Amino acid sequence: MPRLQSSVRVLITHMQIAPIPQVFDARCVIKICMNDQVKEAAMRLLDNAETIKKVVDLRGACIALDDCYEVRSRP
Secondary structure (H helix, E strand, O other): OHHHHHHHHHHHHHHHHOHHHHHHOOOEEEEOOOOHHHHHHHHHHHHOHHHHHHHOOOOOOEEEEOOOOOOOOOO
């Protein structure tokens, strides 16, 4: 059963990531982390696609989804 759960998780992640290249006219999408945070990052990217496309041209880019670390600014 664990193998089936893993396969379902990969399929769900793929379904969430698959539209990204088309939406942004990007060359590819790379998953850096293999956990649920990648799905969350993909959903945020798609949810904010219109705003992102207004300020960043991602045509032909390779987009790396890496939501496994926290970025902190200097004090």
